[in-house]
Amino acid sequence: MEKQILVGGAAGQGIAKTAFLIGKLFANSGYYVFNYRDYPSLIKGGHNFNILKISDKPVYSNENYYDVIIALNQDTIDKHEEKLNEGGFVLGDKNLKAKNLLGFDLSNIIEKLGGSQKLGNDILVGAFFKLFGLKIETVLKTVREIFKNETIEKAVKEGYDLVEQKINLPEPGKKNKFFITGNEAIASGAIVSGIDVYFAYPITPATPVLHILASKQLEHNFMVVQPENEIAVINAALGASYAGAISMVGTSGAGFSLMNEAISLQGISEIPLVLYLSQRTGPATGVPTYNSQGDLKFALNAGHGEFPRVVVAPGDSKECFYRTIESFYLSYKYRILSIILGDKHVGESNYSFDDFEEPKIKPSRFIASPAEDSKSYLITENGVSPRFVPGEKAKSRASSYEHNEYGYTTEKEEWIKKMNEKRFRKMKYIKEEINKMNPVSVYGEGNNLIIGWGSTKGSILDALKKLEDFRFLQISYLSPFPTEFVKKEIENSEELILIENNATGLLGDVIAEQTGKIIEKKILKYDARPFTSEDIIVKVKKILK
Amino acid sequence: MKVEDLDTGEKITWCPGCANFGILMSVKQAITNLVNNNKLDLNKVVGVSGVGCHDKIYDYLNLNFFHTLHGRTLPTLFGIKIGNPELTVIGFGGDGATYAEGIAHLVHSCRYNIDATFIVFNNQVFSLTTGQATPVSEKGLISPSTPLGIGEKPVNPISLTLNCGASFVARGFALDIPHLTKIIEAAIEHRGFSFIDIIEPCISYHNTTKFLREHVYKLEEANHNSANYEEAMKKAREWDYCYGENAKIPIGIFYKVEKRTYTEQWSQIRTWHKFERKTDFRKIIEKYKS
Numbered sequence: 001m002e003k004q005i006l007v008g009g010a011a012g013q014g015i016a017k018t019a020f021l022i023g024k025l026f027a028n029s030g031y032y033v034f035n036y037r038d039y040p041s042l043i044k045g046g047h048n049f050n051i052l053k054i055s056d057k058p059v060y061s062n063e064n065y066y067d068v069i070i071a072l073n074q075d076t077i078d079k080h081e082e083k084l085n086e087g088g089f090v091l092g093d094k095n096l097k098a099k100n101l102l103g104f105d106l107s108n109i110i111e112k113l114g115g116s117q118k119l120g121n122d123i124l125v126g127a128f129f130k131l132f133g134l135k136i137e138t139v140l141k142t143v144r145e146i147f148k149n150e151t152i153e154k155a156v157k158e159g160y161d162l163v164e165q166k167i168n169l170p171e172p173g174k175k176n177k178f179f180i181t182g183n184e185a186i187a188s189g190a191i192v193s194g195i196d197v198y199f200a201y202p203i204t205p206a207t208p209v210l211h212i213l214a215s216k217q218l219e220h221n222f223m224v225v226q227p228e229n230e231i232a233v234i235n236a237a238l239g240a241s242y243a244g245a246i247s248m249v250g251t252s253g254a255g256f257s258l259m260n261e262a263i264s265l266q267g268i269s270e271i272p273l274v275l276y277l278s279q280r281t282g283p284a285t286g287v288p289t290y291n292s293q294g295d296l297k298f299a300l301n302a303g304h305g306e307f308p309r310v311v312v313a314p315g316d317s318k319e320c321f322y323r324t325i326e327s328f329y330l331s332y333k334y335r336i337l338s339i340i341l342g343d344k345h346v347g348e349s350n351y352s353f354d355d356f357e358e359p360k361i362k363p364s365r366f367i368a369s370p371a372e373d374s375k376s377y378l379i380t381e382n383g384v385s386p387r388f389v390p391g392e393k394a395k396s397r398a399s400s401y402e403h404n405e406y407g408y409t410t411e412k413e414e415w416i417k418k419m420n421e422k423r424f425r426k427m428k429y430i431k432e433e434i435n436k437m438n439p440v441s442v443y444g445e446g447n448n449l450i451i452g453w454g455s456t457k458g459s460i461l462d463a464l465k466k467l468e469d470f471r472f473l474q475i476s477y478l479s480p481f482p483t484e485f486v487k488k489e490i491e492n493s494e495e496l497i498l499i500e501n502n503a504t505g506l507l508g509d510v511i512a513e514q515t516g517k518i519i520e521k522k523i524l525k526y527d528a529r530p531f532t533s534e535d536i537i538v539k540v541k542k543i544l545k
Numbered sequence: 546m547k548v549e550d551l552d553t554g555e556k557i558t559w560c561p562g563c564a565n566f567g568i569l570m571s572v573k574q575a576i577t578n579l580v581n582n583n584k585l586d587l588n589k590v591v592g593v594s595g596v597g598c599h600d601k602i603y604d605y606l607n608l609n610f611f612h613t614l615h616g617r618t619l620p621t622l623f624g625i626k627i628g629n630p631e632l633t634v635i636g637f638g639g640d641g642a643t644y645a646e647g648i649a650h651l652v653h654s655c656r657y658n659i660d661a662t663f664i665v666f667n668n669q670v671f672s673l674t675t676g677q678a679t680p681v682s683e684k685g686l687i688s689p690s691t692p693l694g695i696g697e698k699p700v701n702p703i704s705l706t707l708n709c710g711a712s713f714v715a716r717g718f719a720l721d722i723p724h725l726t727k728i729i730e731a732a733i734e735h736r737g738f739s740f741i742d743i744i745e746p747c748i749s750y751h752n753t754t755k756f757l758r759e760h761v762y763k764l765e766e767a768n769h770n771s772a773n774y775e776e777a778m779k780k781a782r783e784w785d786y787c788y789g790e791n792a793k794i795p796i797g798i799f800y801k802v803e804k805r806t807y808t809e810q811w812s813q814i815r816t817w818h819k820f821e822r823k824t825d826f827r828k829i830i831e832k833y834k835s
Contacts, residue, residue, distance in 0.1 A: 024835070028835055142835070176834055176835060177834065178830070178833050178834045179833060180830075180833035184833055185833075188829050188832075188833070191824060192829055192830070193824075194822045196628075196817040196820075197624075197628065197817070199624070217813060220824075221820070221822075222813060223627060223813050223814055225627060227620060227623070227653070228650065228652075228653040229649060231620065232619075232620035232623070232650055232653070233620075235613060235614070235617045235620035235621045236623045236627065237624055238613075238621065238624060239593075239611065239613075239620065239623065239624025239625040239627075239628060240624040240628030241624075241628065242621075242624075242625060242628065243591070243624070243625045243626075243627075243628025243629040243632060244628055244629050244816070244817055244818030245627070245628035245629070245817040245818070246817065247628070261614055262617070265613065265614055356826075356830045358826055358827075359826060363822065363824060365818055367818050389629070389818055390588075390589070390591045390625075390632055391588055391589050391629065391632060393588065395607060395608060395609050395610070396609045397609065397610050397611075398610075398611045398612070399603065399611075399612040400596070400613055400614055401600075401612055407610070408553065408555055408604050409555070409603065409604050
């Protein structure tokens, strides 16, 4: 069983919150839910909508056809009614015009309750829950938890009593599922990793991490700072990390562009840093509240000069949590930059899971106690100089200039060569570490292979259920690149199809560069919207013909 | 300790006769005096430099030191102070780095009132890149990048920082080492953002030695009240960084006031690396489950 629900209206009408309530309630009741958020860059008006997929089996993506449309205005019906499934219906005010409208006299009920127009949403979801046969006690309990508002509770109850159950859902599974976005998971992963300071400048779609962490700084004893611009953000974060704090920054493409010089500084100074890059549609301002996987090669190559880095792309919110923890571990252990390469889709969509397992990695600061003559850039076998911070007997030095082991400036050939080799030597050891962290995942069975990365995982997995003879190779670590794993999967497959949410197939380029294998067949989507599983099924079948 | 204890043994590559030697000497003397008077723990002193002639000081001071990017001394310094508020941070910048590339950071550092010292080597040209004009070059300066003469008046760093809320604003003169040493000592001792614009000639590209020597005078000898903001602002406007024959160039402490610093505001800021965290994975993640 799968049900597709669209909740739509104008910005400011509470669409996201209403959709969240629906998702949360079904997840609490034991169903799997995916919740996609679509909104233009404006504060009031326009057209916002959320799409939910509800099922008794795990689901990870949204479709663009619906069983129910909850319409808060006529615009929603005009825009989406044609995508209503057979037997589908619209829930809304009785004055709206729709072919199959289940309409209610909302103003009358609102007047009776004596509240604001926004209660209309609550009345409609009340009715919606009854139609789907959810128990009133469960409904009211969740509403109470989320809104803590008696009038809203009453409005939901009013709506609930307006209709009779219409849809029979299969038995639910394990109750009280996690219902979590990628951004929430990244913020949680940072807290679990023992973050001391988070630096960020507001930018969609990375801002939620800034908000979440800012709201939890006193509870968990860390600091959130919003400096004057992204250049200050990353330079301050490097300063804090140098001084001994566990630091992280978050941004999207435009801010990441401004951070490039300091990314290069990280490369030569070897100060640990975790960076969350939440992609949105570029170039430039692009389509700022919509999705893209357009920054893969940018993340891999950002900053002038040559230096190593870690880049990991989580495919859903659960992966966001564990990949963030891995990023902190690798950054601080190896004095390297880790980029968590997410996007708007994985960051702002809610995913549901039965459980989160305890992370194997435990937080550590990786700070050494130096002797008086310790060297900040000691040449070692694995390339990692033991990190010590200012305030000790030895002088802690960090430099943007090429340097010798003490950190003093050098232009000597010998040191330039040695330091380059030292920095790159780390990658061999990091690769050994990531080989134990599932750098790639293979789903399904079959002779043919779909290859993708990041947030397309959800729609590919949902499509895979309906595609015969296909495996899906998800590449999570992009740097260091898991060449052997990828090569092996490619060599063991007949048909190869690359799926990416960008215009040119960036992962295809990276695979070619790293493995020498060229993937000819590509399904690319570059209209700033994520794939639905239906998009993938149709296009894969077309390729096979 | 002796002043020489701050030497690193690295070869100094400033031009022979460069006024920066005066600044280096003053910094070393000020730190030594403070350490010897038990006002400073040398292990906890951190230098920060950007890129330009001034940055070479990174190699000449035996301190904890972060040599950062051009114009980015201040955000780095800000981060260091948040990363460990126990550290005494002394930042160095050039006039190009500070008043061109990084001027936004200067404005905000004054606002934040970070408890740190920031010292600008102001010779009014980009020297390491062979003498181009900076935002504090005098109007009309002919330089390789402005062969027709610069058309704008210079930024006034003293009135700018006063306007932005700096709690300690001073101007030093690189060729008056005893006077400069006292300013730097006072700046390091001051709790809050201490800004010192040090004027100096560049003997290779902007040799103003004679003029500066003839036109500077000491604020403390002119009965200046550094606790009075209006008076400080008046003195700040006395010199416009141009070379008129009647120019009077005040040096010394323009303004000094006690204000809450950035790191004092937030109780959660601490010496993080000494803080043992116990993170409860279940408690954190189960917020997203009910």
